Amino acid sequence: MTDTPERIQKCSRLFQIAALLREQHATVRDIARHLYPTASVHGPGWSGIERSIQRDLDDLELLEPDFTRLGGRPPRYRIDTHRTHLHPVQTLVLHAAARLTYHRASGQKTHHAAALNTLTGWLPEHLQPIMHRSLQDLGERRTRTREDLNLEHAATAWLGAHPLRFEYQKPGGSGAWRTNIIHPYLIEAHPQNLDLYVIGREVTFHDDVRTFKLSRMRGLQVIRDDTYTIPATFDPHAFFHAAWGVVGSQHTPPETIHLRFRQDAAYRILEGGYAHLSEPTQNADGSIDVTVTAPVDSSGLPREVIPWILSFGPRVNVLGPDHIRAHWLNELRDAATHATPTDAPMRETPA
Structure with missing residues (x-):
C-alpha cells in the first residue's frame, strides 16, 4: 500500500515527538511549538494543531512501551528510554x-x-x-540575540569545517572594525569569566593561529562553499601549555615574570591551585618569591596574567622583567591618579 502524504506527515510527527520526549518532559503546547515554531498560540489553526498532537500522543502510548503520562496542569509526557550510559x-x-x-x-x-x-x-x-x-x-521570550546568532554561526562553521567571516575591533574599542576570516580549530570557554572564544587560523591578515572573543565579533557569515583542514601540526596541548586563559602561544615563547608576595598574601600562594607558578622561595620577612610563565600578545605583554597580579594590590611586587614591571607600575599610578582627594566615597542611599 502506498503511503498518502497525510500518512507520511503523521509518521514524521511521531518520530519527532518521540525524539523530543526522549530528551525532556513536554506538554502538548511544548510539542506544538517544537513542531510548528512559526505558528501563533491561540491563532488560527492552533487548536487543531493541539488536537492533532493529542491524537499522536495516544498513538505513541500504544507504540512506545516506555511512554509515560505525568500528572499536573497541564499534563506532561515523556519517554523513559535512556539515551546515554555515561558513568x-x-x-x-x-x-x-x-x-x-x-x-x-x-x-x-x-x-x-x-x-x-x-x-x-x-x-x-x-x-x-x-x-x-x-x-x-x-519564560515566553523567543527573540534571539546577536550572541545567540554568533554562537550559531560559529558552531556551524566549526562543525562543518567552513571558514568564518566576521568583523572585529581590538579590545578597548579603539581602532576601526575590520573584516577577518578564520578557520576555527577550537571554541573554548575562558576559565575565569566563562566567555566563549574562537581559536583558529586567521587567514586575512596574519595567516597564524589567533584567539577572538565571540561576543565581540559581529556580522558573522559562514562561508559554506569552502572548507578547510585542521593541520596535524597544530597541537592544542602545546598551544595552551602556558596559557592562563584562552590566549595560547604557537611560536613565541612565554614570558617569565618574577613576583614577590608580602606575608599577608603569601598564604594564598602557598595554598596552591595556580598554574604555571614556580616553587616558592621563602624570605626572612615572611614574604615569598615566585616566577610565573604566561604567553605575550603582539605588544609583548602577558595580558591574561596582569589582572591576576593587579588583584593582589599592594601585597605583590613585580620584580621583573623591566617592561612588565613598568607596565604594572603605570597601571597602579593611573589608578591612584583617578582616585583624587575630591572623589567622594559612594554611600548607601537612605531607604
Whole structure:
C-alpha cells in the first residue's frame, strides 16, 4: 500500500515527538511549538494543531512501551528510554559545564537552554523537576540575540569545517572594525569569566593561529562553499601549555615574570591551585618569591596574567622583567591618579 502524504506527515510527527520526549518532559503546547515554531498560540489553526498532537500522543502510548503520562496542569509526557550510559561522574561533569555557561551567558540563551534540556533528560527522575524549574526564567521570550546568532554561526562553521567571516575591533574599542576570516580549530570557554572564544587560523591578515572573543565579533557569515583542514601540526596541548586563559602561544615563547608576595598574601600562594607558578622561595620577612610563565600578545605583554597580579594590590611586587614591571607600575599610578582627594566615597542611599 502506498503511503498518502497525510500518512507520511503523521509518521514524521511521531518520530519527532518521540525524539523530543526522549530528551525532556513536554506538554502538548511544548510539542506544538517544537513542531510548528512559526505558528501563533491561540491563532488560527492552533487548536487543531493541539488536537492533532493529542491524537499522536495516544498513538505513541500504544507504540512506545516506555511512554509515560505525568500528572499536573497541564499534563506532561515523556519517554523513559535512556539515551546515554555515561558513568555518573561523566554525566555530572557535562551537566555542570552546561550550567556554568548557561548562567554566564547573556541574552536569551536559546542554545544553552536547549543543551541543558537535553542533558537534563539524561538525569534520574528525582532531579528532573528542579532542573526544569531552573530554566523557567526564559519564560515566553523567543527573540534571539546577536550572541545567540554568533554562537550559531560559529558552531556551524566549526562543525562543518567552513571558514568564518566576521568583523572585529581590538579590545578597548579603539581602532576601526575590520573584516577577518578564520578557520576555527577550537571554541573554548575562558576559565575565569566563562566567555566563549574562537581559536583558529586567521587567514586575512596574519595567516597564524589567533584567539577572538565571540561576543565581540559581529556580522558573522559562514562561508559554506569552502572548507578547510585542521593541520596535524597544530597541537592544542602545546598551544595552551602556558596559557592562563584562552590566549595560547604557537611560536613565541612565554614570558617569565618574577613576583614577590608580602606575608599577608603569601598564604594564598602557598595554598596552591595556580598554574604555571614556580616553587616558592621563602624570605626572612615572611614574604615569598615566585616566577610565573604566561604567553605575550603582539605588544609583548602577558595580558591574561596582569589582572591576576593587579588583584593582589599592594601585597605583590613585580620584580621583573623591566617592561612588565613598568607596565604594572603605570597601571597602579593611573589608578591612584583617578582616585583624587575630591572623589567622594559612594554611600548607601537612605531607604
